[in-house]
Amino acid sequence: MADQDLSSTPRKLETAIVVALWLVSSVLSVVLIPVTIDILTRIYIAFWADYSGSVEQYWSGVAIRQFAVIPLAMVAIVVIIGGAEYYLRNFGRRKSWMALTRTLAVELGILLMAWIL
Amino acid sequence: MRDTIRNAGPYLVSGARTILWMFLVLAAVVFAIQAARALSYPYPLDYGEGPLLDQAMRLSRWENIYPHDLSSPPFTISNYPPLYVALLAPVVGLFGPHLVFGRALSVVAALAAALFIGLIIETNTGRRLAAWASGLSFLVFPYTAQWAPLMRVDLVALALSLAGLYVISRWHDARFGLVGTAALLIAAAYTKQSYALVGPLAAFVWVWHKLGWRTALKLAGMVAIPGVLLFLLLTLTTRGGFFLNVITANANAFDVNVVVDRALSLLETAPVMIFLAGLVLFLGLGNIPLAPLLVPYLVGSLATAATIGKVGSNVNYLLELAASLSLCGGAVLSWSHLKSTHETSEPPTLWRAPVYAAVAVAVAVQIGLLTRATLTGPAEQVKWRTKTKTELDHLARTIERAQGPVIADEYMALIPLQGRRLYLQPFEMTQLAESGHWDQTPLLEQIQAQTFTAIMIHHFPDTAVYRTRWTPEMLASIEANYIASRYAADTITFEPRLPGEIYPSSSVQCPGAVWALPSKATFGVWWFTKELVLMGEGEEGTVPVYAVADGVLMRRETWNDAVAIRHDDPLCSDGQVWTFYRGLASAEGDRSYVADEFPPGINEIPVSAGQMLGYQGRLWDSGSSWVHVRFAVLPSLEDGAFPGALVGRAVPDAPPLPVEVVQEGLRDPTLYLGTMRSHVMGVLTWLPPQCGTER
Numbered sequence: 054m055a056d057q058d059l060s061s062t063p064r065k066l067e068t069a070i071v072v073a074l075w076l077v078s079s080v081l082s083v084v085l086i087p088v089t090i091d092i093l094t095r096i097y098i099a100f101w102a103d104y105s106g107s108v109e110q111y112w113s114g115v116a117i118r119q120f121a122v123i124p125l126a127m128v129a130i131v132v133i134i135g136g137a138e139y140y141l142r143n144f145g146r147r148k149s150w151m152a153l154t155r156t157l158a159v160e161l162g163i164l165l166m167a168w169i170l
Numbered sequence: 171m172r173d174t175i176r177n178a179g180p181y182l183v184s185g186a187r188t189i190l191w192m193f194l195v196l197a198a199v200v201f202a203i204q205a206a207r208a209l210s211y212p213y214p215l216d217y218g219e220g221p222l223l224d225q226a227m228r229l230s231r232w233e234n235i236y237p238h239d240l241s242s243p244p245f246t247i248s249n250y251p252p253l254y255v256a257l258l259a260p261v262v263g264l265f266g267p268h269l270v271f272g273r274a275l276s277v278v279a280a281l282a283a284a285l286f287i288g289l290i291i292e293t294n295t296g297r298r299l300a301a302w303a304s305g306l307s308f309l310v311f312p313y314t315a316q317w318a319p320l321m322r323v324d325l326v327a328l329a330l331s332l333a334g335l336y337v338i339s340r341w342h343d344a345r346f347g348l349v350g351t352a353a354l355l356i357a358a359a360y361t362k363q364s365y366a367l368v369g370p371l372a373a374f375v376w377v378w379h380k381l382g383w384r385t386a387l388k389l390a391g392m393v394a395i396p397g398v399l400l401f402l403l404l405t406l407t408t409r410g411g412f413f414l415n416v417i418t419a420n421a422n423a424f425d426v427n428v429v430v431d432r433a434l435s436l437l438e439t440a441p442v443m444i445f446l447a448g449l450v451l452f453l454g455l456g457n458i459p460l461a462p463l464l465v466p467y468l469v470g471s472l473a474t475a476a477t478i479g480k481v482g483s484n485v486n487y488l489l490e491l492a493a494s495l496s497l498c499g500g501a502v503l504s505w506s507h508l509k510s511t512h513e514t515s516e517p518p519t520l521w522r523a524p525v526y527a528a529v530a531v532a533v534a535v536q537i538g539l540l541t542r543a544t545l546t547g548p549a550e551q552v553k554w555r556t557k558t559k560t561e562l563d564h565l566a567r568t569i570e571r572a573q574g575p576v577i578a579d580e581y582m583a584l585i586p587l588q589g590r591r592l593y594l595q596p597f598e599m600t601q602l603a604e605s606g607h608w609d610q611t612p613l614l615e616q617i618q619a620q621t622f623t624a625i626m627i628h629h630f631p632d633t634a635v636y637r638t639r640w641t642p643e644m645l646a647s648i649e650a651n652y653i654a655s656r657y658a659a660d661t662i663t664f665e666p667r668l669p670g671e672i673y674p675s676s677s678v679q680c681p682g683a684v685w686a687l688p689s690k691a692t693f694g695v696w697w698f699t700k701e702l703v704l705m706g707e708g709e710e711g712t713v714p715v716y717a718v719a720d721g722v723l724m725r726r727e728t729w730n731d732a733v734a735i736r737h738d739d740p741l742c743s744d745g746q747v748w749t750f751y752r753g754l755a756s757a758e759g760d761r762s763y764v765a766d767e768f769p770p771g772i773n774e775i776p777v778s779a780g781q782m783l784g785y786q787g788r789l790w791d792s793g794s795s796w797v798h799v800r801f802a803v804l805p806s807l808e809d810g811a812f813p814g815a816l817v818g819r820a821v822p823d824a825p826p827l828p829v830e831v832v833q834e835g836l837r838d839p840t841l842y843l844g845t846m847r848s849h850v851m852g853v854l855t856w857l858p859p860q861c862g863t864e865r
Contacts, residue, residue: 158185
């Protein structure tokens with residue numbers, strides 16, 4: 054049903070929308086790295102940090118940031134490069150739109166979490 | 171436009187579901203961490219854990235836990251029916267007294283309650299995401315996150331009650347459905363007596379709606395008759411002890427302000443849930459299939475929640491409300507999903523998908539708000555409690571080494587953890603004494619006779635909770651016959667006063683001292699860089715503060731909480747000193763407890779030794795603390811002026827203090843009072859209110 058609906062949209066407009074949304078998701082994937090780390094740090098502080106400035110707690114907080122940044126950076130690369138490849142190969146198909154939707158949903162979800170927590 | 175909305179519908183739904191799943195995973199992780207931290211902590215996290223552990227130990231030895239006669243020790247009460255304790259008794263009997271067993275049972279019960287909430291939704295709507303959302307939102311409610319990891323009865327009772335509702339919602343037309351529901355609801359009531367109301371009410375209305383009033387009455391009979399018979403059996407076999415402990419001892423005073431505060435807090439924490447529950451309540455009947463079950467459950471849980479105003483109650487009274495709000499949220503989510511798919515014979519209307527997406531995102535945001543409340547509330551509480559483990563090791567050793575009985579309040583569980591019987595449950599017996607159901611004279615005589623090796627009173631900095639746990643007579647007797655000797659984990663340990671020993675007070679000077687204490691220090695003295703913080707016993711504005719010697723008093727215009735007196739220095743024949751008394755104001759700083767005869771702005775008012783200056787307050791710089799007075803001795807300036815900069819009360823545009831005055835700083839007050847002192851500077855150090863030298 055979605056494919057039939059999309060074929061009614063002019064192809065240039067569809068291309069522009071996909072590129073624009075891919076760009077947005079790519080930028081967000083990088084911007085959300087420190088945001089995600091802040092969420093993890095927030096949870097760590099709530100359960101373990103006692104604001105005493107202990108050396109152990111400080112370095113635990115640093116370790117969280119350092120260990121989290123690498124996998125998050127990998128995820129960003131997957132979103133940017135992997136996303137571009139996937140949308141190119143499956144252009145116009147429902148699964149491409151669904152993947153883009155879910156990627157943006159995850160990113161918006163992280164933004165919501167950061168805002169609420 | 172219509173085509174765009176229709177085309178975008180599946181993607182909106184998918185995106186919204188993704189966001190909701192993210193928040194559900196976050197909720198599960200937060201609950202898991204909270205539960206794990208509490209389970210791994212060996213010491214008490216709540217006052218109520220002690221009595222339950224003691225009861226489990228006694229029941230494991232086949233002792234009666236419902237005494238009918240409270241005139242002789244132990245002065246303990248079993249507030250709840252026996253099911254929870256009966257489940258634990260074999261385990262603690264086999265493995266010894268540990269809090270982890272009861273806490274694990276409570277966590278498992280919380281998970282079961284969440285499961286049954288989800289199953290009620292899924293069974294009656296077929297919506298799995300809504301079921302997950304209902305169950306996990308219940309777990310991340312701050313009330314659940316706070317109470318689930320404690321050794322308390324409530325989550326087990328709730329799980330049994332919800333199991334009963336699940337059985338009746340799924341198998342209401344099967345015979346075993348009625349029997350099974352009745353058994354589960356009776357089990358819930360015999361875990362905690364307040365669960366005899368809401369669950370049975372909801373089941374009754376549901377069955378009436380589905381099968382008619384005759385079957386509903388049959389269910390009511392199946393719950394009420396065995397329940398009452400069991401009650402009579404327990405009351406008879408304990409010679410009235412069961413009734414006394416479970417009914418009479420639970421009737422406490424009520425404070426409606428607590429209800430209002432909690433309602434406002436809930437409105438702030440769960441606005442979406444409350445809105446969705448309102449939809450179910452006012453529009454659900456006829457529209458939402460589960461409404462005949464959810465509406466009475468919601469109404470009943472609101473009534474139960476109102477009893478949180480009872481003195482001594484806590485967030486456990488809000489657990490049924492949390493469950494009902496979670497159910498309502500899941501019901502509305504599943505209803506909006508049902509209408510947005512092709513599962514009806516009609517095609518979905520244009521706006522159903524966006525509406526479902528909006529509801530899903532709203533529920534996600536709600537779960538986020540609940541998660542935040544859990545992180546800032548229960549998670550922080552457990553964190554701060556577990557930080558005192560080292561100090562609790564000291565308290566545990568004190569109890570272990572005690573020759574005679576020990577009584578305690580907040581950390582009462584340390585006593586059964588050492589394998590000892592509880593001698594006194596202070597809060598419960600205080601409530602019974604105040605309602606006239608218990609004569610505290612035997613206990614007062616034992617305090618006077620110094621029967622107890624140690625008495626441990628927990629003193630929360632922000633509220634005098636201990637005053638609900640000890641009667642004024644008990645506190646007066648403790649003050650007269652015991653002396654604060656140790657401080658750990660915000661708990662003061664009192665030990666018997668030694669005969670012939672001199673203990674300083676506002677009327678008794680230490681040997682060789684030139685001044686008596688300016689006020690009572692029942693809960694000890696904090697040394698803070700040559701300033702003494704004397705902690706009196708009582709509400710703010712009730713513990714008098716006196717001038718330590720003759721002098722002239724000054725109170726600056728801006729001093730809401732302080733006065734200063736200039737004296738001749740008794741330790742230096744031609745010198746003068748100032749004594750400075752501060753903290754004489756309410757916690758918010760809006761009410762001064764300085765005596766009316768010393769209004770702000772006065773100067774050079776003669777006062778005599780022992781003259782009352784005001785009352786201890788709770789103001790501490792820009793915050794608040796225990797009821798106290800801060801006392802400092804300052805050198806007088808050459809012209810007799812007050813060196814306010816030494817205590818952070820410098821006059822604007824005043825000239826800087828002379829170097830020698832700054833270098834000298836505050837005078838050591840213990841040289842004048844003869845009390846104990848410390849070498850520690852810059853950090854609050856607790857000292858017993860005794861004569862002595864260094865600690």
